[in-house]
Structure formats: structure tokens, C-alpha cells
Amino acid sequence: MIYEIKHKSDFQTGVTLTARVPEAQADKKALHTIMKEQPEFLLPFRHRVIDGEIEFAYQIGSCGKFAYLPGKRPVDEYINLLIGIVQPLVDCGDLFMSPYSFLLKTDYLYFDKNVKTAKFMYIPSALPCSEYSDLKNMITEIAKQSQITDVILENKVVWAIQDFKPDEFLRMLKSYKPENPETPENPETPEKTENTEKLEKLEKDDININFSSEKEPAKKGFFEFMKNKKNKKQMTEKPAPAKKTPDIQAPEDIDGDLTQLIENLDSGPAKFRYIGTGGHPEIIEIDIAEGGIFTIGRFDISAGVKQSDFEFEAKTKAVSRRHAAVEKTAEGYCLVDLASSAGTFLDGQKLPQNAPFKLEQGSKVSFGFSGADYIWEQ
Numbered sequence: 001m002i003y004e005i006k007h008k009s010d011f012q013t014g015v016t017l018t019a020r021v022p023e024a025q026a027d028k029k030a031l032h033t034i035m036k037e038q039p040e041f042l043l044p045f046r047h048r049v050i051d052g053e054i055e056f057a058y059q060i061g062s063c064g065k066f067a068y069l070p071g072k073r074p075v076d077e078y079i080n081l082l083i084g085i086v087q088p089l090v091d092c093g094d095l096f097m098s099p100y101s102f103l104l105k106t107d108y109l110y111f112d113k114n115v116k117t118a119k120f121m122y123i124p125s126a127l128p129c130s131e132y133s134d135l136k137n138m139i140t141e142i143a144k145q146s147q148i149t150d151v152i153l154e155n156k157v158v159w160a161i162q163d164f165k166p167d168e169f170l171r172m173l174k175s176y177k178p179e180n181p182e183t184p185e186n187p188e189t190p191e192k193t194e195n196t197e198k199l200e201k202l203e204k205d206d207i208n209i210n211f212s213s214e215k216e217p218a219k220k221g222f223f224e225f226m227k228n229k230k231n232k233k234q235m236t237e238k239p240a241p242a243k244k245t246p247d248i249q250a251p252e253d254i255d256g257d258l259t260q261l262i263e264n265l266d267s268g269p270a271k272f273r274y275i276g277t278g279g280h281p282e283i284i285e286i287d288i289a290e291g292g293i294f295t296i297g298r299f300d301i302s303a304g305v306k307q308s309d310f311e312f313e314a315k316t317k318a319v320s321r322r323h324a325a326v327e328k329t330a331e332g333y334c335l336v337d338l339a340s341s342a343g344t345f346l347d348g349q350k351l352p353q354n355a356p357f358k359l360e361q362g363s364k365v366s367f368g369f370s371g372a373d374y375i376w377e378q
Contacts, residue, residue, distance in 0.1 A: 276373030318368025
């Protein structure tokens with residue numbers, strides 16, 4: 001069954017998601033258990049009866065969308081994340097819950113960075129809101145977004161997704177231990193150890209995709225390979241014929257509004273234009289398609305990997321490593337504060353964390369309170 005999920009953002013209460021179920025279809029046994037146990041893997045919600053329906057209202061609070069998380073993760077974090085997503089679906093029967101009542105879409109998968117736990121939206125209904133294929137698709141999407149340097153583990157996950165079985169997937173993750181053989185004293189004639197023999201066996205047992213070429217190393221992760229393959233295809237395609245540049249009319253021959261013409265010529269990606277003090281970047285371009293997300297933060301060398309799509313300098317005060325995000329929807333652009341330390345301000349009002357608010361032409365946005373002030377242009 002497809003449920004209508006409504007969003008509401010409020011400066012006082014943050015973001016609230018609501019869904020309604022006919023009272024006769026509600027799974028009251030699961031509802032009673034959830035209210036009593038308050039499982040940590042669920043978004044907390046309250047409920048009330050309205051005109052023969054039960055309305056469930058979910059508070060996001062300190063949870064942010066999974067899509068806002070950085071793409072690269074250490075192996076341990078990657079494993080714990082996947083276990084934290086699949087394990088509740090396997091164990092939920094102990095709480096009289098159904099795995100098919102979890103809303104298995106990445107758009108409704110959240111992550112609480114305070115307790116480092118994935119949070120689901122659960123609809124207590126006798127009718128399912130998800131299918132088995134939704135879980136496989138969700139895990140595939142998460143694996144694509146979550147890059148790691150351990151090629152063996154990445155390929156094991158890809159292999160397991162092909163014929164996805166939750167129990168086997170969990171066993172593989174829990175038993176996996178990365179092999180890090182020590183560098184031999186004589187690199188020219190390395191001695192095979194027990195660890196290196198295990199490593200070679202794992203590589204043979206996993207998906208055997210030949211990535212080798214004269215210009216490319218053979219050992220690559222599956223998702224990195226697919227990305228490179230797409231880039232190569234674009235490079236080998238024949239370039240489109242050059243378009244003929246239209247003749248430019250003299251100003252006296254132009255009909256219509258000259259100001260409108262200039263605006264059209266100057267059109268481009270949406271952007272933040274700097275109006276503050278302190279020497280911050282003049283322009284932050286936001287070039288994303290509908291459904292895209294652009295994150296903004298501060299560079300931190302100790303993080304090891306880039307944390308945001310755009311990063312202020314490391315010395316920038318009051319801007320967090322992962323500070324805010326811009327998301328493009330069918331209705332336009334939205335600004336989200338990613339639970340930053342100093343806050344994000346829209347037209348002088350501090351945004352509640354993880355709640356999207358619409359950006360309008362000329363909106364003033366401040367990242368923190370130390371001069372990183374910008375005007376929104378689209």
C-alpha cells in the first residue's frame with residue numbers, strides 16, 4: 001500500500017512527517033509494543049485518531065537524512081552502518097512488528113549522529129508499505145553512496161546483493177575481518193604468509209571482474225569501476241557538431257526589455273553571493289539537478305576525507321565540518337542545517353537542525369555568526 005507522507009517544517013518544532021492509516025487497518029499489537037519499548041532504530045512518533053483514521057506524526061529531531069552523510073567511510077563504520085540497517089528488519093518479529101511495515105526508501109532513512117544509529121520510519125498497519133525488492137534496492141543505493149578503500153569487502157557486498165538474503169548478508173558482515181599483511185623486509189622477493197594466501201583466496205572467491213588494462217590497475221571496487229566505465233564511454237563518444245553562433249543584434253535592433261536580455265545572458269547555476277566580512281569566497285555555486293543535494297562545511301585535515309561538496313578554509317570560525325545542505329526539489333531549493341555547532345541562519349532566523357526551509361531569491365543566509373554571510377540567487 002502506498003501511503004501519502006506529508007512534511008512540515010517549523011522554526012520551533014523542526015520537521016515533522018505525518019502518515020495516516022484507516023483505524024480498522026492499524027496494527028494495534030505492534031503499535032502497543034512500539035509505544036512501550038521505544039526501539040532505538042525507529043523515528044519516535046505520536047498518534048491520534050482523526051475521522052476514523054490514525055495519524056502518525058514522526059519527529060526528526062537530531063536525525064538527518066542518510067543522503068547528507070559523507071560518502072567515504074572507514075571499514076568498521078561501513079560494516080556497523082549496514083548491520084544497523086538490516087539487523088532490525090531481521091529481529092523486528094520479536095516486537096510483533098513486520099519488516100514490510102518499515103518504509104524502505106533512502107529518502108526516509110535517517111541517521112542520528114549523536115548515537116550513530118540508523119532510524120527508520122515505521123507505519124503500524126496490517127497492510128504492507130514495502131516489498132522485499134525495496135530492501136534490496138535500498139541496500140544497493142546505500143552501497144553505492146558509501147565508498148570504502150577495502151576493495152575485497154566492497155566486492156563481497158556487491159556479490160551478496162545480487163541474491164540478497166538478510167541473514168547471510170549479516171553473517172558475512174559480522175565475520176569479515178580486513179587482511180592487512182605486513183610489508184616484507186625484501187620487497188623484490190616477498191615471502192608468502194598465511195595472511196597473504198588468505199587474501200589471494202578471498203580475491204578469487206569474490207566477483208571475478210577483470211578490470212586490468214595497460215593504463216589502469218586491475219584492482220578496483222565495483223562501483224568505482226562502473227563510474228570509470230561511464231567516464232570512458234563519454235570520452236570515446238564522437239563530439240557533437242559545433243553549434244553555429246547566432247548573430248548578435250546591435251542594441252538599437254533589439255526588441256523587448258534590455259534588462260531581461262542581460263539577465264538571460266547572465267543565467268547559470270544557483271549560487272550564494274558573499275556580502276559578509278572576513279575574506280570568505282565570493283561565490284558558492286550550487287549546480288545540482290532535481291533531487292540533488294549539495295553540502296557545505298569546513299575543511300578539516302584530521303578527517304582524512306572531504307566532508308562536504310564545498311568547504312571553507314580550515315581557519316574559518318563558527319563553521320562546522322558538515323554545516324548545511326542545499327537540496328533541490330520539484331518546488332525549488334531548500335536549505336537545511338546539519339546540526340551544526342553555531343547554527344545556520346535564514347533571513348535572521350536560526351534554522352532548527354535537519355529541517356528543510358525554502359530559499360527565495362534574495363534570501364540572506366549566514367553560516368555561523370562570524371561573517372560567512374551570503375545572498376541567495378537563482
